[in-house]
Amino acid sequence: MYRDGTIAKYLDDAAAGIPAPGGGSISAFAGALATTMGSMAGNFTVGKKKFRDVEPQVKTIVDRLRALRMRLLEYTDADVDAYGVVSQAYGMPKDTPEEKSTRTAKIQEALVVAMAVPLKTVHTCAEVLGELAALVDLANPNLISDVGVSAILAEAALRGAKLNVEINLAYLKDAALVEATAAEVNALAADAAEACRGIVTTVEAKIKP
Amino acid sequence: MYRDGTIAKYLDDAAAGIPAPGGGSISAFAGALATTMGSMAGNFTVGKKKFRDVEPQVKTIVDRLRALRMRLLEYTDADVDAYGVVSQAYGMPKDTPEEKSTRTAKIQEALVVAMAVPLKTVHTCAEVLGELAALVDLANPNLISDVGVSAILAEAALRGAKLNVEINLAYLKDAALVEATAAEVNALAADAAEACRGIVTTVEAKIKP
Numbered sequence: 575m576y577r578d579g580t581i582a583k584y585l586d587d588a589a590a591g592i593p594a595p596g597g598g599s600i601s602a603f604a605g606a607l608a609t610t611m612g613s614m615a616g617n618f619t620v621g622k623k624k625f626r627d628v629e630p631q632v633k634t635i636v637d638r639l640r641a642l643r644m645r646l647l648e649y650t651d652a653d654v655d656a657y658g659v660v661s662q663a664y665g666m667p668k669d670t671p672e673e674k675s676t677r678t679a680k681i682q683e684a685l686v687v688a689m690a691v692p693l694k695t696v697h698t699c700a701e702v703l704g705e706l707a708a709l710v711d712l713a714n715p716n717l718i719s720d721v722g723v724s725a726i727l728a729e730a731a732l733r734g735a736k737l738n739v740e741i742n743l744a745y746l747k748d749a750a751l752v753e754a755t756a757a758e759v760n761a762l763a764a765d766a767a768e769a770c771r772g773i774v775t776t777v778e779a780k781i782k783p
Numbered sequence: 784m785y786r787d788g789t790i791a792k793y794l795d796d797a798a799a800g801i802p803a804p805g806g807g808s809i810s811a812f813a814g815a816l817a818t819t820m821g822s823m824a825g826n827f828t829v830g831k832k833k834f835r836d837v838e839p840q841v842k843t844i845v846d847r848l849r850a851l852r853m854r855l856l857e858y859t860d861a862d863v864d865a866y867g868v869v870s871q872a873y874g875m876p877k878d879t880p881e882e883k884s885t886r887t888a889k890i891q892e893a894l895v896v897a898m899a900v901p902l903k904t905v906h907t908c909a910e911v912l913g914e915l916a917a918l919v920d921l922a923n924p925n926l927i928s929d930v931g932v933s934a935i936l937a938e939a940a941l942r943g944a945k946l947n948v949e950i951n952l953a954y955l956k957d958a959a960l961v962e963a964t965a966a967e968v969n970a971l972a973a974d975a976a977e978a979c980r981g982i983v984t985t986v987e988a989k990i991k992p
Binding site: 576577578579580581582584585588589590591592596597600601603604606607609610611613614617618620621639640643647718719720722723726727729730731733734737738740741744774777778781782 | 785786787788789790791793794797798799800805806809810812813815816818819820822823826827829830848849852856926927928929931932935936938939940942943946947949950953983986987990991
């Protein structure tokens with residue numbers, strides 16, 4: 575489990591000429607990283623007299639961001655495992671027509687499984703942005719730039735995960751699944767871009783009084 | 784040094800209601816994370832017969848991305864230290880007019896020092912994007928989505944660091960410095976957005992044949 579290892583080890587492995595962790599894992603991890611800045615801003619709001627009126631809402635956001643972080647950290651490791659399943663399918667024998675067709679079917683199955691992880695990352699980062707869109711109007715303004723960092727990274731993580739969905743779609747033969755999934759991630763990415771723009775505009779306005 | 788600690792510890796500290804690591808550190812770290820995917824794509828290109836023609840260029844890019852990663856990891860920790868200097872200045876006594884003016888001067892100095900870290904992160908992430916703009920045309924196409932993830936995260940890291948420069952600018956009184964620095968980060972961010980768009984367009988075209 576990478577999350578219990580050192581930062582240096584995870585980055586070294588990611589940078590190396592070994593297949594995993596790859597873009598799917600890194601995107602999930604970037605999403606986890608994104609949540610922390612929203613959490614910090616929330617934690618500097620809760621318990622302060624000045625923000626007592628919004629405390630229940632901010633507490634709920636802090637709890638949700640933490641849960642989303644834990645989920646994204648799971649995907650950071652799950653993506654590494656999913657890659658193994660695809661690799662294994664590609665490694666199957668292909669000497670006879672039967673072997674070839676079994677291998678092709680297994681690869682297709684494995685791609686669907688592998689694609690599920692970045693797809694969940696896309697959805698989870700969209701949820702993160704939903705929490706931040708609420709938080710930006712409630713959080714302690716001293717930490718407003720951190721809410722901005724959180725939103726920018728969450729959107730980037732979503733877009734990174736989307737590329738990893740799309741690279742799987744390129745090899746999938748089920749045209750209906752390909753079309754539906756492409757439409758799904760495009761819609762989520764468009765919404766995320768809009769949400770992020772809105773949050774950053776608010777942040778910039780609060781920074782420059 | 785956070786880079787030698789576990790991922791879980793860094794994220795826990797970042798999310799907590801303690802000032803550091805904050806948005807500047809997280810942005811530098813996101814930049815370091817970004818470089819790894821370019822490095823991986825490069826490392827899967829070097830040493831392969833098929834890409835022998837471009838090997839010297841790709842090797843240079845891999846070396847540079849590694850150096851940029853090490854620099855961004857330094858800023859990840861440096862930002863935490865810089866924050867301490869600002870905190871210390873704010874904590875100075877302000878009971879007499881002399882104390883007040885000394886404190887104000889020290890805060891202004893500390894802000895300039897603190898701003899230097901995210902400013903260096905902005906510049907370094909711009910360099911990362913420069914390497915990726917070259918790499919996207921040279922790298923093993925099997926890893927093209929990873930080059931895309933790298934670019935998206937590098938641009939996000941740059942924008943996150945830019946917000947951290949801007950939050951310092953908001954408190955700085957040296958109008959000439961404020962204006963020059965704001966123009967500097969705006970120009971770098973505009974170039975980065977264009978570079979990232981170009982890289983992602985190439986990546987998307989290579990994914991969807």
